[in-house]
Amino acid sequence: MKRPVMVGLLVSLLGISALLYPLVSSGQGQADLAPWLMALLVPLSLLLLATELSQHAIDGRSLALLGLLAACGAALRIPSPGVAGIEPVFFLLVVAGAVFGSGFGFALGALTLLVSAFFTGGIGPWLPFQMLAAAWLGAGAGMFAKFAKTSRIMLAIYTAIACMFYGAVMNLWFWPYGAGSSTTLSYLPGGGVSTNLHRFVIFDLTTSMGFDLPRAFLNALLISTVGIPLIATLRRFHRRAEFAGPRAAAASALVSE
Amino acid sequence: MIIFDRVSIAYDPSSPIVRDLSLEICEGECFVLAGPTGSGKSTLLRAINGLVPRFSGGILEGSVSVHGRSTAQYGPESFADLVGYVGQDPTASFVTERVEDELAYVMENLGFAPSTMRRRVEEVLDLLDLHRLRHRPLTTLSLGERQRVAIGAVLTAAPPVLVLDEPTSALDPMAAEEVLAAISRLVHDLGITVVLAEHRLDRVLPIADRIGVIHPEDASLRVALPSEITLDPRVSPPLTELARKLKWSRIPLTVREGRRASGLERAELVGKLPPEEATKPSKFVARVENVRLHYGSLQALRGVNLSVGAGEIVALMGRNGAGKSSLLALLAGLKSPSSGAVSVAGLEPTAMKARERIGAVGLVPQNPTTLLYASTVEEECSSADLEHGLAAGSTSQLLGELLEGIELEAHPRDLSEGQRLVLALAVVLGPQPDLIALDEPTRGLDYEAKRHLAKVLARLRDQGCGILVATHDVELVAQIADRTVVLAEGEVVAEGQTRAVLAQSPSSTTQVGKVFYPDAWLTVDEVVAALEHLRTEP
């Protein structure tokens, strides 16, 4: 397996374990400190991944494309900033992931959220998790495009599900902070996976449906109207780039068809 | 220094750009590459530092080497210390946010020591007169300043070769002068080898050592000295045209040489200007009265009065940022004035519905490609027919009348600049608007295309349209405009018949005008016609 992919998987694993900690924690000892430690580890691991990618000979064209598409995504997020909002950026991540592959989708998701932080108020403790969640969304789009037909309906379905997934991930992150530890909806330290999962689902339903559903709907709508022509445009660009010489195409660790 | 050894370049094997080219560009030489639009000047330039074929694609046979380093063995990133490549659009090439950081970028990549970097940045800031701008964000710079920063950004690595792709095409004459002066300094004071592609040969002939013209018919490059260049009319500046038509023995390269060579003709033509009748147009298609416009704290227009009549061509001149585009935006109904009245065909453009508005005014913006949406020319024409309620095929017929030779199956982006302009014009002309406005139509057009555009506009004028052209291309204005209005800082500073306005000072007139100053001759054709008339009369 290629090195960057492996590092990416490990980083994702770390992110998942940081998110799932409340669900599995026994709540004893110094367990309170653990989420904060994890929160520190996630950005460090992202930096490590970025180091690995930087030095794995990203070619100039992929990098420029990453930067510019991230700018497009960040521009889409500007009118709707914040931890919760109706963000029409996700359909772009799905389209890019579908055309350029999982690796590119992963990097684009993370980079887009990072760049948009510059415009929407700065770096907050939620940012590394937003980056991871968006990265997973983009990577998933790449895998989805490999195995399923990229028709309107399928794209819309994937986008809607992916947006709900993003909302759930961010909600999972927010759960300990929002519900604390002294409500009946909080996670119960030592309560076991099923109890806590149950509680989380109710928490999710009560808090973020107001944001998640419209977001999923908007992105699905956008991708069903604009998705196909956009994919065609990107594919045309990709093909021309591949033709542009063996060195440019082969050196790219991220661009895969 | 730069050696092309039996080089053939092609994107499409059936239509090569150059075939079997062998050329050596010496150290310290200023080599100008010319050729009609779309002939492959950019490709040839990109072959020098290896962007073609390794980065931009294409097939390259033969070898290109700079200072002994061959592009076959090394990629373009290895040429950063040898060749400074400046592409066509400086804005698209910026990597950082501030001027200083942009200048330092190339040195960071090459691993220079910080102290060396500091020194070089200061040197380049002085060389290109950028020190006042050093902390500025790049987005706040004008186009001319951006172009100089882009040149500076490659100069800091101190490359012995500088490659420039159309450095002045997007600039107004003042900014173009500054950039060319800087390039001239580089050539003469620092001995840098400069290879540049340029449409407006009149600007670069004075500093060029040799000129290579690409002939697409046989995919060859013909090299000549500036003085001996018997140019294709597609690429010859007015002074060269004049010399050719009057059969002078030596072709003057500068206005000064032109004045010396034309002594006889000037004496003949003193006071022989044909009188001009100022025609009052029958009706006005557009009127702007005491209009003001501001963007936030920036005053774009301050109390401008302007009118365009049916059957006349009005030229709107002025530097970039003088307010020309803002005025056109007002007439096209894109913006509302802060105060004052705008009327087109008797009505306010912003108050009209879309259909009505495009039937009253058609604006071709600075970047005509933004008007084109379809994937083939054919599709564009048929969708325009549908939208404007015309009979099928009317737009493509109109297109054919305006310009021949446009392939209907081509993607609009694959057309040349001139072809795209004409396509946009055909689309805009569909609903037969009373007022036609063009914003900087001559950017990127070679002389031939400009002459053609002039013919097209003259024909439209004769059909009764009112035409407003915002441009800083004096030659075009002299060819077609009946009246000229000059804007500066949002105010009208000169207005009147074209000849009177242009000939006011030697710096504002055409090349021919500069040669014949103070007589107000403007174009080659009228000089030649007048001389013929004089000489054939008994």
Added chain:
Amino acid sequence: MRLRIHEQIHPLAWWLWAACIASMALITSNPLVLIGLGLVAATVGLLRQSEGGVSAALGSFLMIGIWVVGIRVAFQVIFGVRLPGHVLFSLPELQLPSWAAGVSLGGPVTAEALIAAAIAGCKLGVALIAFGAANALASPRDLMRILPQSLASLSVAVSVALAFVPELLLAIREQREARLLRGRPVRGLSGWRAMLVPVIEGSLRSASALSASMVSRGFGAAGAASNRLSLPFLTLGLSGLGLATAGAYLLAYPSLPLALAISLIVTGFAAIAAVLVGGSRKVLRTRYRPLHFGRNSWAVLISGLGVSAGLLIAQSITPDLLAWNPYTWTMPAVSWLCFASMLMGLSALLWSPLPSAMGERRLPIEEYVGSAR
């Protein structure tokens, strides 16, 4: 003697300073201490904003903090676990069926519960204020400048994106105007989506021009092979991550010695830091204006550490200083040492430069157009 400070504080110093304040806010539930910490962070953030500071960062983080407090209180009122105390009011009780996790709603709402929820929210709120201050003092743009050169590609990608956003907004405007000129609709979904594809196409073309410019200026020149993060380094980094994660999980098992968990965590972090810093040694890329961690930066860092040290020492002297429990229904304790710690935090004001008068005002889009086109 007038002290004029001109040396720029290293962004890392500011973020570590803010981290000290945030971490103290998270472990205390003493409302007075919390208020103090919040004031320190907000004051320094407001008075020493850096040039490139994200405007209104403090404001937006404060808003989010207030919102978090609100959510916590609301949750406590509706879903709270009922403990005995001074009852303020009562909500009708409702027991949800088991498929809804047996959640019980309503019930008596006690003052202590409300205060506890508010305090829990404030902990987060103050931590967020500290984040906001860090963003204002050393904005993300400043952080980009201190990225190690092994992350040069990331820095370029972010730079490129930041530079492109204003161009993008201009391109969108151009597209909108072009549509108006063609007499096509610009509002609503159909207008929106018709503008999107050309704008993205424009970005793709810019990407080609941009990458050509980058490559022509030596991007990637230092040679991929020599830049490669060597396998030992990578393994070190990954194991560091693994160790720290394991340590974090182990914290939840009191049966195992705390020292084991802590040592795993510390080792892990050290390994990661070593890789991030050491991985740059072989990269041939240099930096134009390197930011140094000078004396003033150390002073700022020490002032931040001073806050933490002071409060921890105060805790050891006066027990229950930091861990105030509203259910005890007593006034929170403060000591002069707390006060001194806050002053220590404020002392960062002395070591940092005033916001420079030469700060660049960001022009609105129209003015770019006016001057540039």
